[in-house]
Amino acid sequence: MNLRMDYNNVLSSRIGKEGITQADFDALKPAAEKASQTMADNRPAMKWRELPYNQAEIVAGIKAYAAEMKDGIDAFVVLGIGGSALGPMAVQQALNHPFYNELPREKRTANGAADSFPKLYVVDNVDPERLVYLFQTIDPTRCLFNVISKSGSTSETMSQFMIIKALLEERLGKEAARKRIVCTTDKEKGNLIKIAKEEDYKYFIVPDGVGGRFSQLCPVGLLPAAFCGIDIGGLLEGAAQMDERCKSPCIHENPAYMFAALHVMALNKGKNVTVVMPYADSLKFISDWFAQLWGESLGKHFDLDGNVVNVGQTPVKALGVTDQHSQVQLYAEGPYDKMIVLLGVDEYRETITIPKLYEDMPSLGFLGGVTHNDLIKNEQLATEYALTKSGRMNMTLTLPRVTPQTLGQLLYFFEVATAYAGYLLNIDPFDQPGVEEGKNATYALFGRPGYEAKKAEMDAAPPKDDKYVM
Amino acid sequence: MNLRMDYNNVLSSRIGKEGITQADFDALKPAAEKASQTMADNRPAMKWRELPYNQAEIVAGIKAYAAEMKDGIDAFVVLGIGGSALGPMAVQQALNHPFYNELPREKRTANGAADSFPKLYVVDNVDPERLVYLFQTIDPTRCLFNVISKSGSTSETMSQFMIIKALLEERLGKEAARKRIVCTTDKEKGNLIKIAKEEDYKYFIVPDGVGGRFSQLCPVGLLPAAFCGIDIGGLLEGAAQMDERCKSPCIHENPAYMFAALHVMALNKGKNVTVVMPYADSLKFISDWFAQLWGESLGKHFDLDGNVVNVGQTPVKALGVTDQHSQVQLYAEGPYDKMIVLLGVDEYRETITIPKLYEDMPSLGFLGGVTHNDLIKNEQLATEYALTKSGRMNMTLTLPRVTPQTLGQLLYFFEVATAYAGYLLNIDPFDQPGVEEGKNATYALFGRPGYEAKKAEMDAAPPKDDKYVM
Numbered sequence: 013m014n015l016r017m018d019y020n021n022v023l024s025s026r027i028g029k030e031g032i033t034q035a036d037f038d039a040l041k042p043a044a045e046k047a048s049q050t051m052a053d054n055r056p057a058m059k060w061r062e063l064p065y066n067q068a069e070i071v072a073g074i075k076a077y078a079a080e081m082k083d084g085i086d087a088f089v090v091l092g093i094g095g096s097a098l099g100p101m102a103v104q105q106a107l108n109h110p111f112y113n114e115l116p117r118e119k120r121t122a123n124g125a126a127d128s129f130p131k132l133y134v135v136d137n138v139d140p141e142r143l144v145y146l147f148q149t150i151d152p153t154r155c156l157f158n159v160i161s162k163s164g165s166t167s168e169t170m171s172q173f174m175i176i177k178a179l180l181e182e183r184l185g186k187e188a189a190r191k192r193i194v195c196t197t198d199k200e201k202g203n204l205i206k207i208a209k210e211e212d213y214k215y216f217i218v219p220d221g222v223g224g225r226f227s228q229l230c231p232v233g234l235l236p237a238a239f240c241g242i243d244i245g246g247l248l249e250g251a252a253q254m255d256e257r258c259k260s261p262c263i264h265e266n267p268a269y270m271f272a273a274l275h276v277m278a279l280n281k282g283k284n285v286t287v288v289m290p291y292a293d294s295l296k297f298i299s300d301w302f303a304q305l306w307g308e309s310l311g312k313h314f315d316l317d318g319n320v321v322n323v324g325q326t327p328v329k330a331l332g333v334t335d336q337h338s339q340v341q342l343y344a345e346g347p348y349d350k351m352i353v354l355l356g357v358d359e360y361r362e363t364i365t366i367p368k369l370y371e372d373m374p375s376l377g378f379l380g381g382v383t384h385n386d387l388i389k390n391e392q393l394a395t396e397y398a399l400t401k402s403g404r405m406n407m408t409l410t411l412p413r414v415t416p417q418t419l420g421q422l423l424y425f426f427e428v429a430t431a432y433a434g435y436l437l438n439i440d441p442f443d444q445p446g447v448e449e450g451k452n453a454t455y456a457l458f459g460r461p462g463y464e465a466k467k468a469e470m471d472a473a474p475p476k477d478d479k480y481v482m
Numbered sequence: 483m484n485l486r487m488d489y490n491n492v493l494s495s496r497i498g499k500e501g502i503t504q505a506d507f508d509a510l511k512p513a514a515e516k517a518s519q520t521m522a523d524n525r526p527a528m529k530w531r532e533l534p535y536n537q538a539e540i541v542a543g544i545k546a547y548a549a550e551m552k553d554g555i556d557a558f559v560v561l562g563i564g565g566s567a568l569g570p571m572a573v574q575q576a577l578n579h580p581f582y583n584e585l586p587r588e589k590r591t592a593n594g595a596a597d598s599f600p601k602l603y604v605v606d607n608v609d610p611e612r613l614v615y616l617f618q619t620i621d622p623t624r625c626l627f628n629v630i631s632k633s634g635s636t637s638e639t640m641s642q643f644m645i646i647k648a649l650l651e652e653r654l655g656k657e658a659a660r661k662r663i664v665c666t667t668d669k670e671k672g673n674l675i676k677i678a679k680e681e682d683y684k685y686f687i688v689p690d691g692v693g694g695r696f697s698q699l700c701p702v703g704l705l706p707a708a709f710c711g712i713d714i715g716g717l718l719e720g721a722a723q724m725d726e727r728c729k730s731p732c733i734h735e736n737p738a739y740m741f742a743a744l745h746v747m748a749l750n751k752g753k754n755v756t757v758v759m760p761y762a763d764s765l766k767f768i769s770d771w772f773a774q775l776w777g778e779s780l781g782k783h784f785d786l787d788g789n790v791v792n793v794g795q796t797p798v799k800a801l802g803v804t805d806q807h808s809q810v811q812l813y814a815e816g817p818y819d820k821m822i823v824l825l826g827v828d829e830y831r832e833t834i835t836i837p838k839l840y841e842d843m844p845s846l847g848f849l850g851g852v853t854h855n856d857l858i859k860n861e862q863l864a865t866e867y868a869l870t871k872s873g874r875m876n877m878t879l880t881l882p883r884v885t886p887q888t889l890g891q892l893l894y895f896f897e898v899a900t901a902y903a904g905y906l907l908n909i910d911p912f913d914q915p916g917v918e919e920g921k922n923a924t925y926a927l928f929g930r931p932g933y934e935a936k937k938a939e940m941d942a943a944p945p946k947d948d949k950y951v952m
Contacts, residue, residue, distance in 0.1 A: 379641045
């Protein structure tokens with residue numbers, strides 16, 4: 013079962029003047045060849061590319077730990093933000109029951125396994141209401157908290173950890189509290205590994221060369237998934253299958269490179285927005301995960317030669333058919349500023365049939381005997397038709413079914429595409445220098461030692477004018 | 483308690499060359515005056531503007547019905563899509579417990595009332611897995627289903643209704659099933675009012691002149707809210723307060739007009755994207771609701787004079803601080819193609835303090851004794867500072883607290899702003915002609931009588947080339 017990509021509808025032969033032409037492909041060729049070479053040269057440094065292959069022992073360790081711990085807890089709680097949160101949420105939504113946390117324990121049996129699994133919560137914000145309300149919902153002493161921070165200095169995650177550590181130690185005592193915390197962090201750098209070793213927490217390692225948004229297939233994503241009964245080996249198998257399909261340096265033989273190339277050509281033609289619109293509830297959060305991957309990797313001030321480029325393409329999250337009633341008006345009639353990626357599924361996990369009723373009412377009668385499977389599929393095809401007819405660039409990715417393998421393919425596909433798009437744009441897809449300013453300003457506002465100069469700079473900024481407050 | 487808008491950071495005096503200048507305001511003046519006149523002229527037709535004033539009887543009817551029914555059901559289930567779903571979800575998320583459906587009944591006591599309330603589900607997609615999985619989670623015979631469709635011909639909603647009607651009649655018999663369905667629809671047009679009258683369902687009316695995306699403050703949104711214990715009178719009071727603040731025809735005295743004017747000037751300067759980024763979990767789904775309102779209202783092919791304009795601004799949903807770790811890199815370093823609207827809260831409903839721990843670790847020590855309230859607020863200010871420093875257009879809306887009144891203000895503010903932005907752009911903010919093509923193509927694919935010509939047109943489209951499928 014393989015992910016398919018259909019890009020007929022980005023071509024000028026089908027959508028007219030806004031489409032991609034042979035001349036566009038020809039113009040991209042030198043950059044594409046250079047980017048392919050860079051991808052090959054840099055592969056050893058891109059450690060996330062090896063995750064499908066080098067984790068047999070790690071997977072075994074994760075599974076053993078999950079098996080040991082899962083029956084003693086009600087919930088597995090991720091403390092993480094960015095890639096540490098978006099990946100776990102996307103995989104859980106894709107592969108488990110959509111009302112997973114609302115089911116009684118005995119029904120939380122992922123993939124038909126005889127075992128049952130704890131609830132999953134992902135705490136990815138510091139809204140002060142979040143933890144308070146969470147602990148009105150679940151008993152924190154019956155949870156296992158997974159603190160995920162590669163650097164160990166992520167303020168949001170580490171502050172949550174500090175609150176929870178104190179709470180658990182107060183309620184359970186130090187020794188029992190210790191067993192309720194598991195860390196995922198760097199093997200030697202930063203505070204969290206130091207704390208984990210000193211306080212004797214169980215920990216898993218984020219490998220070198222695996223950045224936050226490329227970390228779903230390492231313990232960052234695998235540990236929460238394993239605790240919810242997800243076949244993590246299957247995810248990695250799928251990633252390996254996709255890696256195999258992405259071996260060629262030629263965009264015409266490499267689907268991830270082609271996805272990237274089409275997007276970069278679209279960007280060059282003024283499409284500064286890309287919409288990812290899954291036609292499946294289960295894939296809804298893939299859009300959120302992709303939005304970080306694509307937005308943070310490609311949105312850059314400088315290129316690799318030090319020129320100011322201010323490049324990037326803004327990812328937009330949508331859901332079919334739902335957003336046909338919300339966003340498609342804009343997509344079909346608004347500016348020609350978008351690539352729209354429909355993400356379909358051949359076979360859903362359930363079938364539901366509309367009964368034959370109201371046969372005398374034309375707008376209802378035709379629905380009788382039809383399945384929702386047919387309805388969602390035909391609406392997807394109809395949206396594709398309408399977008400194409402109005403000359404809007406669109407393409408379709410299709411998963412035969414949503415399984416650990418096909419999901420692993422999809423995640424790895426997007427990762428390779430993102431890296432390649434970065435090199436096509438001649439920027440570094442793996443850094444995020446633009447978030448430092450905000451972090452430093454936060455430290456300055458709290459008066460953290462060492463940030464006095466930043467504080468002085470902020471204090472010296474011209475004051476706001478009340479005239480512009482209404 | 484009033485919504486505040488601070489637009490200092492859209493001005494060139496603060497962000498430099500990408501900012502709005504006095505010349506931009508001067509250039510907009512004729513269009514602004516014309517739009518203000520159109521708003522005044524069209525006010526009688528914009529029936530959504532009167533919803534804060536003319537619903538005393540309707541509110542009483544909704545409250546009485548909710549009081550009568552709520553204790554006999556486990557869950558209130560909205561069958562609706564687009565405005566019929568996004569509004570109810572946004573209000574529920576804003577005002578009720580974030581884990582509302584997971585709480586035991588006795589804890590589902592909104593606003594400290596002694597009463598308890600049913601769960602709320604919103605079924606806004608036809609993914610075949612959705613209803614199947616929902617009914618593995620709740621017993622459909624213990625639910626009240628609210629079928630919301632003004633036209634009565636929304637395929638998604640009506641097909642759900644048909645499935646559920648058959649299921650309820652089979653399990654409960656016709657008479658008991660009848661009491662498990664309540665309709666919200668047009669007072670005379672379409673199938674649903676006809677069905678409601680013939681089959682004797684309770685129903686509420688969507689008033690004339692109130693389109694889907696402007697319907698949250700009519701029974702479409704008020705009925706689900708009332709069933710969850712939300713003070714719907716407070717929502718309407720807040721809307722009236724905002725209406726009072728939006729009386730002036732002058733943008734400098736009318737915050738909603740100013741919001742619209744700033745966005746249109748931004749659009750004219752190439753900002754084809756607007757990000758709404760609440761710094762509060764409770765306001766997360768306001769971004770989704772706004773995305774429909776802004777996207778569907780302003781994304782248009784023709785202007786009011788029949789010229790092809792393909793205008794529109796793409797709304798992007800974000801969440802602070804979470805998306806600082808996902809999207810802010812792009813916002814701060816990528817193209818100058820965005821307006822960023824931060825949506826803050828002065829006072830959260832809870833306070834949580836970080837304990838003093840790890841004082842010897844600089845990146846953790848400064849957090850000791852700080853509250854998450856301070857952390858989220860300072861991160862918001864730091865993001866604002868970073869965006870401003872990098873010359874990115876940003877503005878801040880602030881709610882003193884999230885209450886029914888301030889939420890009503892915010893919803894009404896966005897509605898007025900959207901309508902005014904439409905007239906500034908010289909387009910019709912109230913239609914959505916671009917969704918017809920997709921609907922008709924769906925009918926054609928199902929062979930619905932009357933759509934033979936569309937089917938023939940689709941069949942005549944050039945076939946796809948397998949060469950472009952990978």
